[in-house]
Amino acid sequence: MKKIVDLSFHIEVGMPFFPSGKHTPFEVSKTCTIETAGREIRKFTIGSHCGTHIDAFCHFIPGGLSIDELPLNRVAGEALLVNLAPLQPQTVIEIDDIAGKMTDEKIEKLIIRTGWSKFWKTEQYFKDWPLLSNKCAKFIIEKGVKLLGLDFPSPDPAYKGKENEKDSPIHKLLFKNDVILVEYLNNLAELGEGKIFFSAIPLKLKDFDGSPVRAAGWRI
Ligand SMILES: [Zn+2]
Numbered sequence: 001m002k003k004i005v006d007l008s009f010h011i012e013v014g015m016p017f018f019p020s021g022k023h024t025p026f027e028v029s030k031t032c033t034i035e036t037a038g039r040e041i042r043k044f045t046i047g048s049h050c051g052t053h054i055d056a057f058c059h060f061i062p063g064g065l066s067i068d069e070l071p072l073n074r075v076a077g078e079a080l081l082v083n084l085a086p087l088q089p090q091t092v093i094e095i096d097d098i099a100g101k102m103t104d105e106k107i108e109k110l111i112i113r114t115g116w117s118k119f120w121k122t123e124q125y126f127k128d129w130p131l132l133s134n135k136c137a138k139f140i141i142e143k144g145v146k147l148l149g150l151d152f153p154s155p156d157p158a159y160k161g162k163e164n165e166k167d168s169p170i171h172k173l174l175f176k177n178d179v180i181l182v183e184y185l186n187n188l189a190e191l192g193e194g195k196i197f198f199s200a201i202p203l204k205l206k207d208f209d210g211s212p213v214r215a216a217g218w219r220i
Pocket of ligand 1: 183
């Protein structure tokens with residue numbers, strides 16, 4: 001049996017979350033304990049883009065598919081893992097960085113490793129992360145990719161504003177072209193490079209824009 005590699009970060013109190021002011025910290029409390037009630041039950045509050053998570057199209061596109069509407073074949077299956085690690089802060093990933101690693105056969109799921117996950121729980125994680133160029137995003141779309149997994153926070157630069165064309169343009173380009181995003185992947189180094197089975201099945205949250213996932217993968 002091949003080792004199934006856990007590609008997720010822990011969901012825990014104090015975990016980092018996207019510092020835009022729009023996301024919520026993870027919080028947890030016990031509604032009862034074994035000592036007081038013979039059983040332990042907890043409740044938690046979590047943002048839909050907290051930790052390793054998947055974005056649905058309705059995160060940015062009005063009327064776009066929500067988390068519960070994503071067919072499971074779209075979020076689990078054969079994938080190509082491309083290794084670009086270690087990338088320096090603010091590196092823009094271009095077509096040339098990945099084109100040579102993409103085979104001619106159809107690749108529906110593409111996972112890009114940059115090594116950025118090592119900065120989780122440091123100030124660097126949400127600062128100057130690697131980016132995806134517009135041309136590279138278009139190349140990925142033209143290749144037929146329908147799921148893009150990243151080990152960094154976002155394919156877009158941080159932008160605090162409301163102008164539509166400047167706010168998360170790569171997210172919008174990918175979503176308009178039917179490409180699902182999985183962000184904050186961890187432990188990709190354990191899978192090396194090449195063909196893997198990848199799974200990022202979200203909770204069945206009705207009408208949700210995103211969901212934490214227990215992402216996992218194994219070599220095939
Ligand atoms: Zn997200």
